[in-house]
Amino acid sequence: MLNVALTKGRLEEDTMELLKNRGYGIEEWESKGRQLILQDRKKNVRYFLVKSADCLTYVEHGVADVGVVGSDVMEEYGGDYYDMLDMDIGICKFVVAMPKGKEANYESGHLKIGTKYPNVATKFFKGKGFDVEIVKIEGSVELGPILGLCDAIVDITETGTTLKENGLTIVDEVFDINAKLIVNKASFRIKREQVMAFIDDLKGE
């Protein structure tokens, strides 16, 4: 049996849709209540629904053989696993945003950056040679600059609407994000055929 960890939310829905089109039996998922473990009706596959960062942990320890997770989370938390397939879902980007009208401050002097992704932000600004101070914010990151906690934010955006509605403009792009299929190193050996078949199904080959 192949154990698949799915990141709860949008990625879970998009992956299930994809699997349904590829002939997987996701009926149990379609009628699920609060269940977190689901069995495929047609294939020998079991799904776990987990939070994104936990997806990495489950796969790294081999409790899940494969996982679907955003590249943003992989970049932030790292870890030891194979990163074998880029998927066309979960597409968005990391951006730097600042309050409208203050864009001119971006490249001048010391900046305070609010973010849920301190590692990504640190690496990005180090690469640019900017003098920044990172402050970790757990949610509603857009509030930071509005209330004056920080000068700018590093966050994920798909369309930029939420940023705009909160009076923020994009001043820089960090990198593009998409969902990836990650694979446990031992599972890649022990369940190679199942893992490769699952990858091919997701690829649509």
Next chain:
Amino acid sequence: MKEYSIPPGARDLVGKECKKKKALQRTIEDFMKSWGYEEVMTPSIEFYKTFQTGFARLLEEEIFKFFNNHGRILTLRMDMTIPIARMVNTRFKNVEKPLRFMYAANVFRVQKEMALKQHELTDCGLELIGKGGKDGDLEVLTCALELLKRLGLQNFTMELGNIALFQSACDGSSLDRKEVKNLTKLVARKSLKELGEYVEGLDISKEAKSFFIELPLLCGGVDVVKYVKYLCFNQGMEDAIDEMEGLLGDLEDLGYLDLISIDFGKLPRMDYYTGLLFESYVKGVGGSILSGGRYDALLEKFGEAKPAIGFSIKLDDLMNLVPYEDEEESFTVIYGEGEIRVGIKELLELQRDGRSGVLEERAGTKGVEVVSNRGGKC
């Protein structure tokens, strides 16, 4: 009341767990000794510089550091191969014949906390120093295979690779250090898409491009070797494949071929390897349980160049895989009030027969009584 605890990522072992670990360790040690490997003990503390010399890409944040009173940086050893390489160049400088060393020692690495990882792990392994080429490869690999069999592991596979294939491909393509580093990272993670994009942007031949792009998936059964042969584009690569074919022939002859699989995309983080690489995976452990390889370029960093090959097995991971029954009979020596001297005499008597016991005072006992943990008196 004050409470004392241990840091996250550390643990105490007591009772049955402790016995089990010791028993497993003894099995491994005895096995390695039966191949003529002699035990060495090196200090837990080394100079930081020793590890910096050994690993070209040492991750500074992964190593425990402190200072001695001369201001030099010390570390807790993070592996045993580097200390042995250092030791060979001081204590065994002019020895010509092959050296065979084994160890069972705790190694230390700073790990992410609260991620089911331990800072201190027991590494058991061996190093064959001064014996190059295929004979050394075959000896150490066979030893690893037999060790896994001895431990009673079910359904293990031994996966072989050869770093020389990748290194020769890089040399033949005149890649600079940064490019090799990026390629290593992408191939080792099997990041197929990013690797494809990165390789397309390199100024290298068409053959080289298709080789690097295919590398992460040049794995599976031994037949893959025949396929890889057609992807070689220089002598060094062909030599690496010839070496692998020779080794597979020997392994077939010795009856191990059904335990073998191949992964040429295996590029280890430790950067001292030069040839054969091998790793074993078993069900129930997320990473490899045993790993090793040839590292002919390490010894010269500490002085004289010598070929070397070795492997180590993760004792802590084995704990969950191997069953253990505590079979030893033990005794309780029960004595009456004020009769401890009689009790001690009885225990000493018991120990002379190679048995073990624990003293216990019990009011109302006349003289001494010896009771077995399996029931019954003796």
